[in-house]
Amino acid sequence: MAWETVIGLEVHVELATKSKIFCSCTTEFGGEPNTHVCPVCSGLPGVLPTLNESVVEFAVKTGLATNCEITRFNKFDRKNYFYPDLPKAYQVSQLYLPICRNGHVDIEVNGTKKSIGIHEIHMEEDAGKLVHDPWEDSTLVDYNRCGVPLLEIVSEPDFRNADEVIAYLEKLRETLIYLGVSDCKMQEGSMRADVNLSVRPVGQTEFGTRTEMKNINSFKAISRAIVYEAKRQIEQIEMGKKVLQETRRWDENKDATYAMRSKENAQDYRYFPEPDLLPIEISEEWIERAKAEMPETAAQKRERYVKELGLTEYDARVLTAERALALLFESASDICKEPKEVCNLITGELMRLISESGTSADRIDIDPEKMARIITLTVKGRINRNAEKEVFEALFRENIEPEQYIKEKGLMMLEDDDLVNDTVDRVLSENPKSVEDFKNGKEKAFGFLVGQTMRALKGKANPQTVNKILREKLGSM
Amino acid sequence: MNLMEIFGMTALEIGKMIKERKISSPEVTRAYIEQIEKKDPQLNSFVSVCVDEAVKKAEEVQSRLDSGEELSALAGVPAAIKDNICTKDINTTCSSKMLESFKPPYNACVMERLEAAGAVILGKTNMDEFAMGGSTETSYFGPTKNPFDRERVPGGSSGGSAAAVAAGLAPYALGSDTGGSIRQPCSFCGVSGIKPTYGGVSRYGLVAFASSLDQIGPIGKDIKDCAEVLSVISGHDGRDSTSVRNAEYDFSDSFNEGIKGLKIGIPTNYYGEGLDPEVREAVLAAAETLKTLGAELYEFEMPIIEYAVPAYYIVACAEAGSNLSRYDGIKYGYRSDKGESLYDVFCNSRSEGFGMEVKRRIMLGSFVLSSGYYDAYYKKGLQTRRLIKDSFNSAFEKCDMILSPVAPTTAFRLGENVSDPLKMYLGDIYTVSVNLAGIPAVSVPCGFDGKGLPIGMQLIGQTFSEAKLVKAAFNYQMNTDHHKRAYEIMKGGVL
Amino acid sequence: MTIDNKLIEYLEELSRLRLTEEEKEKAKADLSSIINYVDKLNELDTENTEAMSHPFDYTNNFRKDEAGSSFDRELILMNAPQKKNGCFRVPKTVE
Incomplete structure (x- = not known):
C-alpha cells in the first residue's frame, strides 16, 4: 500500500x-x-x-x-x-x-x-x-x-x-x-x-x-x-x-x-x-506603522543587489545567507559607493577569515565605516591590493584604525614623484644593458626596469606612475 | 496629657499632635506596642508585632520631622498591615501554615508609599487564610475575636485589621477586599473602611487571592482617616498593569461641602428576605439621616444582585486556584518531608500547608475551569458579571450612589458558620457585586443591635467616585456618633 | 449535580491535593451544595452577553523594552526549602 x-x-x-x-x-x-x-x-x-x-x-x-x-x-x-x-x-x-x-x-x-x-x-x-x-x-x-x-x-x-x-x-x-x-x-x-x-x-x-x-x-x-x-x-x-x-x-x-x-x-x-x-x-495605525517599518526580506535584497548593484546571483546569495553580512555590505557600500569592491572583500577575504577563525558570520563585528575607508584608499590607489587585505584582516581581528595602521606598517603608496624620478634615474644608470635591450625593441627589458624600480621603492610606488616616468625617461634617452 | 487618650484619637489627630510636638512618634509607637502586648492576647488581632523595627522607624521619622522635613499628615503615626501585604524582611504569612516563615525580599507598592509618608508599622494583622473567609476563623494562627464580644467573630477576611483599629491597638490599618473583606469586618467591629475602585491602588505586593477582584484599602476610626490613607497609598504604579488611575484622588471638597441634592439610591430588594430586621432598621434610619442632611432618596430594584454570590464564587475561585498553584513546596513556603517523588512534594506540601477552606476553593476553581465545565460555569460566571456591571451602570444614571447594608447580620458567634461554607458565602450577598463590578464602596458604622453589636452601612458609587462617597460618609459622621462608640465601649473596660 | 468520587479525585489531581477519606466526604458534600447553588445562574439568559474577565474596559498597558538589573540571587533563594549550587532543588524529574 x-x-x-x-x-x-x-x-x-x-x-x-x-x-x-x-x-x-x-x-x-x-x-x-x-x-x-x-x-x-x-x-x-x-x-x-x-x-x-x-x-x-x-x-x-x-x-x-x-x-x-x-x-x-x-x-x-x-x-x-x-x-x-x-x-x-x-x-x-x-x-x-x-x-x-x-x-x-x-x-x-x-x-x-x-x-x-x-x-x-x-x-x-x-x-x-x-x-x-x-x-x-x-x-x-x-x-x-x-x-x-x-x-x-x-x-x-x-x-x-x-x-x-x-x-x-x-x-x-x-x-x-x-x-x-x-x-x-x-x-x-x-x-x-x-x-x-x-x-x-x-x-x-x-x-x-x-x-x-x-x-x-x-x-x-x-x-x-x-x-x-x-x-x-x-x-x-x-x-x-x-x-x-x-x-x-x-x-x-x-x-x-x-x-x-x-x-x-x-x-x-x-x-x-x-x-x-x-x-x-x-x-x-499600528499595523500601518509596522508595515512601513518592515525591513526588506532576503529575497528582496537579492533581487536588488543583482538588478541595481550589478552583483552576480551567486554573490547576492552569499551576502544574504546571513543578515549580518548583508547589513555590513549595505552599510559599507552606502559609505564608499563601491558595492562591487565591498562585495569582493566580503565574499573573499571576510569569508576566509570567518572560516579560519572558527567563528560564524552572525557573530562578526566589523565597523562598516572603517571597511569603507579601506576600500576607498584601495580604489584611489593609495594602498595596493595586498595592503588592502592586510589592513582588512587587522580590522577583522583587532578593530584597528585603518589610516594609523597603514602609516605604522608603512603600507601607503608613495606620492613623491621626485623620489620616483631619482630612483628611476639611478636604476637606469645602474642597468645600461637593459636600457640597451629596450632600445633594441626588447619589451621584456622594460618590465625588468619597472621591477627594479619597484623593488628599490619597496613596492610602495604606484606602478602607473613608475611606468609613466620610466617611459618618458627612456624615450628621451 | 494622659497618654491613654491617644488610643481614642484618629490617625489625623495623632499626626497633628506629633507635628505640633505635643507628643513624639516614638512615644506614640511605644504606647501602642505596650497596648498591643497588654490587650491583644485577648483578641489575637496581630500575627506579628514589629517591636524593634517600629520604634527604630519612629525615631527615624521623628528626627526627619525635627530636622524640618515636610512629611504627610500621617507622619510618625503607627499603622497595622494585613498579613497578605508584602513587607520586606518581615514575615508575610497570609495566616497560612504554607507561608508561616515566608519573608518577602521586597516591599509592596503600598508599603513603599506608606514608608515615604513617614508611617510606622506596628505589625501584621490576622486574617482568614489567604483572605478566604468572612470571619478570620480560617487563620492558621487561630481566630481573631470581636472586641465588642469575644465570643463572636470580627468578620473577615481583614478581621485582624478591623479588630485592632476598633480596640485602639492601631490608629489605622490596611486591609484588602476581594468580596467584602474590608467592609464586612468594619461593619462587625464598628469602624470605617474603603474598598477603592479596581485599579485605584496598586496590587503589586498584595499576595493574590482573586486578581480581578482584589483591592487594598484603609480601615480607620472615621472616614476622614480612611480618605487620608487612601490618598497616600493610591495612584499609578508601573508594576501593576491594572493600575489605571493616573489622577490623584482629591478629597479636598469632601470635607467642605454638604450633600444637598445628592441622589442616594435605595435598592429595595436589598432590604427584603434574609436581612436581619435590626440591620434593616439601622440602615434605613441612616437613609433618613442623609435625607435630613439634604440628600434625595431614590428607590429602585436591582434583581440581578441575587446572582452575585454564585458569580462571585466562580470567578474568585477560578482565579484563586490558579494564583495559589505557585505554592508547591519548591521556591518558598511549606515543604512536606513525606514522600519521595516530585508529585509527592507537590501534593503533600499543599495538602499539609493549606487549610480546608483554601483547599475547598482551589478545588472549586479547578472544577469551574476544567474541560467540560468551563462554559457552563466559568463563562456563565463572567457573563453574569457583565450583567451585574450593566445593572450598576444603569443605576448610576439615576443616582449618585447606592446605600445598602454591608452584611445581612451583625457579628455571629465563633464557630457558628464555620462548618457550613454555603451559609458563610451567603453572608457576602451585599458586598461581592461591588468587586465584580470593580466599583468603590465605603463601609461606616450606622448603629448597634440589641446585643450591642455594631451595624454597618455601605455606600456604593460609580468608578472612581471615592471623593463623593467620602463626602456623604463624612457628612453622616459629622452628624452622628456611631463611629465614636467603639472607643467609648473599649475605654469602659471591655478589654 | 453531585460530585462523585471520580470527580473529586480528578479535582484533587488537578489541584495537587490529597484529601483524607473524611475530608473527601466532607468536600463532596460541600462542593455539591455549592455547585447546586451556583446552578442558580442557569435562570439567567446570557445567550448574547459577552463574558467579562476584567472589571473595566482598559487596554494596552505596556512597558518599554529596557533591561534593568536582576535581583541578588541570595534574595531569590532565601525562602527556598532546599537549594544547591545556586538552584532550587527538587526530587528528580523523570522523562
Whole structure:
C-alpha cells in the first residue's frame, strides 16, 4: 500500500528583546543559574506582570511577514500545570484570541512551489531549565530563561515530507532573522520545533493518529526524525498495530524516537483569561506603522543587489545567507559607493577569515565605516591590493584604525614623484644593458626596469606612475 | 496629657499632635506596642508585632520631622498591615501554615508609599487564610475575636485589621477586599473602611487571592482617616498593569461641602428576605439621616444582585486556584518531608500547608475551569458579571450612589458558620457585586443591635467616585456618633 | 449535580491535593451544595452577553523594552526549602 505522511509544525522562537516579556530582567543567554531573575519571573507571592511592548511589535511584524490576519483585540490566557520549571505553575500564553491567525509561508522544494498554512501565532513566556544532579539523583532548577518572550508559530498540517519541513524552517528562519525579531539559533534553543506527524493511505482524506516529537534541536535531526517516525508508524499499521497518540522523544545518538512516559493521564490546562494583564488592542495605525517599518526580506535584497548593484546571483546569495553580512555590505557600500569592491572583500577575504577563525558570520563585528575607508584608499590607489587585505584582516581581528595602521606598517603608496624620478634615474644608470635591450625593441627589458624600480621603492610606488616616468625617461634617452 | 487618650484619637489627630510636638512618634509607637502586648492576647488581632523595627522607624521619622522635613499628615503615626501585604524582611504569612516563615525580599507598592509618608508599622494583622473567609476563623494562627464580644467573630477576611483599629491597638490599618473583606469586618467591629475602585491602588505586593477582584484599602476610626490613607497609598504604579488611575484622588471638597441634592439610591430588594430586621432598621434610619442632611432618596430594584454570590464564587475561585498553584513546596513556603517523588512534594506540601477552606476553593476553581465545565460555569460566571456591571451602570444614571447594608447580620458567634461554607458565602450577598463590578464602596458604622453589636452601612458609587462617597460618609459622621462608640465601649473596660 | 468520587479525585489531581477519606466526604458534600447553588445562574439568559474577565474596559498597558538589573540571587533563594549550587532543588524529574 502507498502511504502519505502528514506533518504539522509548532515552532517556538525566542524573541530578540533586551528584557523579558513581563519584567525587566535581561534575556541574555547564559549567566550563572538564577542570576537573571527577579521576584516577577521567579513567581514570588504578590508580584504582577507588565507586558514588554516590543514583544507585541515583534509578533505583529512576524504576522505580517507570514501573511496572517492580526487579531485586533487579543488577550493573554493562563495555562495551568504544575512543573518545577514553571514557578507560577501557570504559563502566560494565548489560547482564545491569539495575536495572529490564518497566514501562509510560501516554500519551494526542487522547483515546486507550495504554500504552507499558518494556523496561528501566539505570544507566551518561556519556562526555566532543569538540570539533573547525578550526585544526589535530584533535579536543580534555574529560572534564568523563565519569562524570555516566545512566539509559537503553529502551521497547518500541510507538509508531506521532510524536505518541505526543512524548506519551511529555513524560510521561516531567514524571515525572522531579517525582521530582526529573533536570532533563531537552534543550538542555543532560540528556535525549536515540535513535529506532529501521522500517516494515512494515499487518497484517504481523514488524518491518521498523530504523535508529537518535541524540541528537536537541528534541521538535520528534524529531517531524520521525520523519516524515522513515518517509517515506524507505517510499520506499526502494517503489522496490524495501532499508532498511539503520544509524545515521543528523538534520541539523536540512537537515531530513533521513544515514547515519553506520560506525565499525567489527561492534560487539562484549565486555560482562562489572564486577569493581571490588560487586553491588547491593535489599531489600524499600528499595523500601518509596522508595515512601513518592515525591513526588506532576503529575497528582496537579492533581487536588488543583482538588478541595481550589478552583483552576480551567486554573490547576492552569499551576502544574504546571513543578515549580518548583508547589513555590513549595505552599510559599507552606502559609505564608499563601491558595492562591487565591498562585495569582493566580503565574499573573499571576510569569508576566509570567518572560516579560519572558527567563528560564524552572525557573530562578526566589523565597523562598516572603517571597511569603507579601506576600500576607498584601495580604489584611489593609495594602498595596493595586498595592503588592502592586510589592513582588512587587522580590522577583522583587532578593530584597528585603518589610516594609523597603514602609516605604522608603512603600507601607503608613495606620492613623491621626485623620489620616483631619482630612483628611476639611478636604476637606469645602474642597468645600461637593459636600457640597451629596450632600445633594441626588447619589451621584456622594460618590465625588468619597472621591477627594479619597484623593488628599490619597496613596492610602495604606484606602478602607473613608475611606468609613466620610466617611459618618458627612456624615450628621451 | 494622659497618654491613654491617644488610643481614642484618629490617625489625623495623632499626626497633628506629633507635628505640633505635643507628643513624639516614638512615644506614640511605644504606647501602642505596650497596648498591643497588654490587650491583644485577648483578641489575637496581630500575627506579628514589629517591636524593634517600629520604634527604630519612629525615631527615624521623628528626627526627619525635627530636622524640618515636610512629611504627610500621617507622619510618625503607627499603622497595622494585613498579613497578605508584602513587607520586606518581615514575615508575610497570609495566616497560612504554607507561608508561616515566608519573608518577602521586597516591599509592596503600598508599603513603599506608606514608608515615604513617614508611617510606622506596628505589625501584621490576622486574617482568614489567604483572605478566604468572612470571619478570620480560617487563620492558621487561630481566630481573631470581636472586641465588642469575644465570643463572636470580627468578620473577615481583614478581621485582624478591623479588630485592632476598633480596640485602639492601631490608629489605622490596611486591609484588602476581594468580596467584602474590608467592609464586612468594619461593619462587625464598628469602624470605617474603603474598598477603592479596581485599579485605584496598586496590587503589586498584595499576595493574590482573586486578581480581578482584589483591592487594598484603609480601615480607620472615621472616614476622614480612611480618605487620608487612601490618598497616600493610591495612584499609578508601573508594576501593576491594572493600575489605571493616573489622577490623584482629591478629597479636598469632601470635607467642605454638604450633600444637598445628592441622589442616594435605595435598592429595595436589598432590604427584603434574609436581612436581619435590626440591620434593616439601622440602615434605613441612616437613609433618613442623609435625607435630613439634604440628600434625595431614590428607590429602585436591582434583581440581578441575587446572582452575585454564585458569580462571585466562580470567578474568585477560578482565579484563586490558579494564583495559589505557585505554592508547591519548591521556591518558598511549606515543604512536606513525606514522600519521595516530585508529585509527592507537590501534593503533600499543599495538602499539609493549606487549610480546608483554601483547599475547598482551589478545588472549586479547578472544577469551574476544567474541560467540560468551563462554559457552563466559568463563562456563565463572567457573563453574569457583565450583567451585574450593566445593572450598576444603569443605576448610576439615576443616582449618585447606592446605600445598602454591608452584611445581612451583625457579628455571629465563633464557630457558628464555620462548618457550613454555603451559609458563610451567603453572608457576602451585599458586598461581592461591588468587586465584580470593580466599583468603590465605603463601609461606616450606622448603629448597634440589641446585643450591642455594631451595624454597618455601605455606600456604593460609580468608578472612581471615592471623593463623593467620602463626602456623604463624612457628612453622616459629622452628624452622628456611631463611629465614636467603639472607643467609648473599649475605654469602659471591655478589654 | 453531585460530585462523585471520580470527580473529586480528578479535582484533587488537578489541584495537587490529597484529601483524607473524611475530608473527601466532607468536600463532596460541600462542593455539591455549592455547585447546586451556583446552578442558580442557569435562570439567567446570557445567550448574547459577552463574558467579562476584567472589571473595566482598559487596554494596552505596556512597558518599554529596557533591561534593568536582576535581583541578588541570595534574595531569590532565601525562602527556598532546599537549594544547591545556586538552584532550587527538587526530587528528580523523570522523562
